Structure formats: C-alpha cells, structure tokens
Amino acid sequence: MLGTGSAFAKTFYNNNALVYANGYTLLVDCGITAPAALHSLGKSPDEIHALLVTHIHADHVGGLEEIAFRMKFQYQRKPLLYVPEVLAVPLWENALKGGLSQDEGHTLEDYFDVRLMEEGHEYELAPGLCVEIIETPHIPNKASFSLYLNRHLFYSADMRFNPELLHSLVDQRGCDTILHDCQFINPGAVHACLDDLVTLPEFIQQRLWLMHYADNQPEYIGKTGQMRFIEQQRLYDDTELSKLNVEFNEA
Ligand SMILES: O=c1ccn([C@@H]2O[C@H](COP(=O)(O)O)[C@@H](O)[C@H]2O)c(=O)[nH]1
Numbered sequence: 365m366l367g368t369g370s371a372f373a374k375t376f377y378n379n380n381a382l383v384y385a386n387g388y389t390l391l392v393d394c395g396i397t398a399p400a401a402l403h404s405l406g407k408s409p410d411e412i413h414a415l416l417v418t419h420i421h422a423d424h425v426g427g428l429e430e431i432a433f434r435m436k437f438q439y440q441r442k443p444l445l446y447v448p449e450v451l452a453v454p455l456w457e458n459a460l461k462g463g464l465s466q467d468e469g470h471t472l473e474d475y476f477d478v479r480l481m482e483e484g485h486e487y488e489l490a491p492g493l494c495v496e497i498i499e500t501p502h503i504p505n506k507a508s509f510s511l512y513l514n515r516h517l518f519y520s521a522d523m524r525f526n527p528e529l530l531h532s533l534v535d536q537r538g539c540d541t542i543l544h545d546c547q548f549i550n551p552g553a554v555h556a557c558l559d560d561l562v563t564l565p566e567f568i569q570q571r572l573w574l575m576h577y578a579d580n581q582p583e584y585i586g587k588t589g590q591m592r593f594i595e596q597q598r599l600y601d602d603t604e605l606s607k608l609n610v611e612f613n614e615a
C-alpha cells in the first residue's frame with residue numbers, strides 16, 4: 365500500500381496502491397500525495413508500467429499531472445493508463461486539462477497510452493495480473509469503480525456500504541480477500557463506516573482489511589471486530605492478505 369489515508373488525512377498518504385506481478389508494476393489511483401509517497405519508498409514514476417483510475421476525486425487522481433509531466437519530459441515515455449470508459453472524458457476535461465493542456469499536449473492520449481475498461485470484462489494487464497472493474501456506489505451520479513483482482517481480491521474504490529455485493533463476491537465468486545475503505549464517523553454517507561462494517565458476518569470480516577482511514581486510526585486499533593487495518597508503505601503478498609484473521613491470530 366502506497367498510502368492508506370482518507371481524503372483529508374495528514375498523517376497518512378492518499379489511499380493508493382502499487383500492485384506487483386512478475387516484474388510488472390501497476391499504480392492503482394494516483395492522488396495528490398502519490399508522488400511524495402513514491403518518493404518516500406525510493407521509487408521513481410519510471411518504475412510504474414501502468415496506472416489505473418477508480419474515480420475522480422483528488423486523493424485518487426490529483427497526482428496524475430505530476431506523473432504525466434515527469435513521464436513526458438523527464439523520461440520521454442507514455443505510461444499506460446487504464447480508465448473506466450465513462451471516466452475518460454471527465455478525467456481530462458474536469459481534472460487534468462487545466463494543468464496539462466499546452467502546445468505539446470491537448471488530449472489525455474498525448475500524455476498516456478489510454479486503455480478504456482468496461483464492466484463485465486476481465487483484463488489481463490500482465491502475466492499474473494487480471495483486473496475486472498465493478499461500479500460501486502459512492503457519490504450519487506458520479507461513477508466510481510472498485511476492482512476485482514485475479515478473481516480473488518476485491519479492492520474497493522471509495523464506496524458506500526454494500527453488504528449484498530460483499531456477500532455475492534465471497535459466496536459466489538471465490539473472493540478470499542477484501543480491501544475496504546472505512547470511515548470512523550457514523551453515518552458513512554459516501555463511504556462504509558466502521559459501525560456498518562462490524563455488522564458483517566465473521567466469515568466476511570475475517571477476510572477484510574480496512575483502508576482509507578482518518579488520522580485518528582490509532583484510537584480504533586482493537587475495536588474493529590474481526591477486521592484488520594492494512595498499513596501504508598508496507599508490502600503485502602497474496603498469501604498474507606488471504607489468510608483468514610482467525611488463522612492469522614493463531615499463527
Ligand atoms: O457528497 C459528498 C462528497 C464529498 N464528501 C467529502 O469529501 C470527501 C471526498 O473524498 P473521498 O476520496 O471520496 O473520501 C469525502 O470523504 C467526504 O469527506 C462528502 O462528505 N459528501
């Protein structure tokens with residue numbers, strides 16, 4: 365996890381992730397703090413093979429201008445950008461155009477090798493890395509897409525509480541790991557809140573890691589039912605993440 369903070373957290377970087385698969389690196393979301401978070405890990409933007417955007421909020425796309433400029437002028441390379449089809453135009457028109465539009469570039473495609481994604485398809489980004497996007501409720505009338513990785517790991521974009529989806533992923537689609545955004549204040553409004561998430565049955569909580577949390581996260585350690593906090597600037601592997609919490613505690 366590059367960062368695990370909520371939109372306005374100051375002690376945690378924005379909730380963005382680096383996904384590694386067989387030498388390939390995907391950056392999931394690129395918020396305002398992503399360049400600094402990469403820097404603190406000693407990573408350069410040039411080490412990223414592709415980026416993927418879940419929705420248009422600054423903690424998820426606010427770092428794209430820096431990455432686009434640095435890739436173009438410092439590294440002379442166009443990174444792959446995976447973007448849900450409905451977000452491509454608003455990403456350029458409403459988020460990036462103001463800063464990036466200049467003589468050398470007037471479109472998203474001038475900075476990125478754009479790959480549009482649709483729901484209902486699985487995309488093999490690299491050997492060992494398959495991604496499906498699932499539209500999930502966040503802000504009314506503003507599209508946001510969670511991810512299903514390698515048919516076993518659900519990564520929530522910011523989303524409201526949706527127990528039916530979590531049940532169907534676990535019961536019908538073999539989901540063994542859930543990374544879920546979490547707000548401490550009830551009601552969650554545009555996120556799932558902790559009071560909602562602790563109502564999930566234990567077999568789902570045991571698979572669930574909390575992310576996108578506020579600065580007062582330390583107050584909630586030990587108060588999250590069977591769910592664990594995922595930590596920023598830490599490398600996790602699939603086996604560690606998919607270990608059920610109950611096994612994890614016994615180990
Ligand atoms: O309808 C809304 C829209 C936004 N907010 C607040 O803004 C942030 C947006 O950033 P996220 O990355 O989605 O967290 C959200 O956390 C709210 O604090 C809102 O409350 N209601």
Ligand SMILES: [Zn+2]
Pocket residue numbers: 370371379421423424522576
């Ligand atoms: Zn967010």
Ligand SMILES: [Zn+2]
Pocket residue numbers: 419421502522
């Ligand atoms: Zn959001």
